[in-house]
Amino acid sequence: MFYNRYLKNVDLRNSRVCVGLDSDIEKISDKFGVNEEKIFNFNKYIIDSTYENTNTYKLNIAFYEQIGYKGIKMMEKTVEYIKSTDTPIIIDCKRGDIGNTAKAYAKYYFDHLQIDSITVNPYMGRDSLIPYLEFKDSHIFILSLTSNKSAQDLIIPNKLHIKTSKLANELNRLFENRVGIVAGATQECIEDLDEITENEIYLIPGIGAQGGDLKALIKSTYNKNILINSSRGIIFSEDPKKSLITLKNNINEEIDIYEK
Numbered sequence: 001m002f003y004n005r006y007l008k009n010v011d012l013r014n015s016r017v018c019v020g021l022d023s024d025i026e027k028i029s030d031k032f033g034v035n036e037e038k039i040f041n042f043n044k045y046i047i048d049s050t051y052e053n054t055n056t057y058k059l060n061i062a063f064y065e066q067i068g069y070k071g072i073k074m075m076e077k078t079v080e081y082i083k084s085t086d087t088p089i090i091i092d093c094k095r096g097d098i099g100n101t102a103k104a105y106a107k108y109y110f111d112h113l114q115i116d117s118i119t120v121n122p123y124m125g126r127d128s129l130i131p132y133l134e135f136k137d138s139h140i141f142i143l144s145l146t147s148n149k150s151a152q153d154l155i156i157p158n159k160l161h162i163k164t165s166k167l168a169n170e171l172n173r174l175f176e177n178r179v180g181i182v183a184g185a186t187q188e189c190i191e192d193l194d195e196i197t198e199n200e201i202y203l204i205p206g207i208g209a210q211g212g213d214l215k216a217l218i219k220s221t222y223n224k225n226i227l228i229n230s231s232r233g234i235i236f237s238e239d240p241k242k243s244l245i246t247l248k249n250n251i252n253e254e255i256d257i258y259e260k
């Protein structure tokens with residue numbers, strides 16, 4: 001189950017980094033191929049050079065869907081390849097719909113692909129979330145405090161991040177560590193979540209290309225189960241392995257400051 005696999009890689013690989021395989025075909029060099037296979041070849045290169053220092057991989061489905069079924073085929077091929085490295089997998093698909101539809105989505109991710117976790121939108125309430133948790137060993141990340149600027153439109157003024165995190169906490173207790181939250185590194189009010197959350201995993205986007213401040217983030221979250229995502233900042237950097245190790249070490253050094 002994802003919670004245990006996350007903890008294992010914090011320990012074994014000393015890593016709290018989630019590498020985002022947002023493998024946009026338009027950004028991938030032709031040295032990886034000429035058709036859709038270049039997506040898989042690129043991912044394989046990234047995975048081979050990063051898995052030993054990676055806690056988890058996250059594939060945002062948008063970058064595969066954008067070219068249709070051939071892209072989905074490359075996503076599925078990548079999922080199988082990641083499994084051979086014994087690294088957990090999140091699909092960032094931000095699902096959210098009524099119960100029977102949620103069950104159909106869940107079937108794809110947890111029965112067919114057999115991945116570890118997905119991201120879900122809590123807007124429709126708990127009966128749109130529970131169907132995912134009815135699959136054995138499944139895990140979900142509830143969008144709580146998103147990293148984009150327009151979280152200021154609804155989430156922050158209405159304190160939705162507090163309500164969604166309370167819901168996540170309740171479901172996480174009920175479903176025994178199978179519910180986490182997405183909370184953006186770019187939002188100072190991430191600290192509001194400290195007292196509401198317990199051991200749920202925080203999936204944190206916003207470091208790297210979106211400019212979130214790592215020091216400030218760790219100050220607010222060092223005592224939590226954090227999983228910090230970086231996609232473009234690693235995979236499209238000049239040296240992905242070096243960028244990953246730098247991020248991994250910077251996170252651990254900051255945590256050490258507070259844990260001493």
Ligand SMILES: O=c1ccn([C@@H]2O[C@H](COP(=O)(O)O)[C@@H](O)[C@H]2O)c(=O)[nH]1
Nearest residue numbers: 060146147205208209210230231232233
């Ligand atoms: O609030 C959110 C939720 C999801 N994301 C996703 O995370 C990655 C971030 O990519 P970077 O290249 O490191 O900026 C991407 O897949 C987003 O869709 C997010 O950024 N914020």
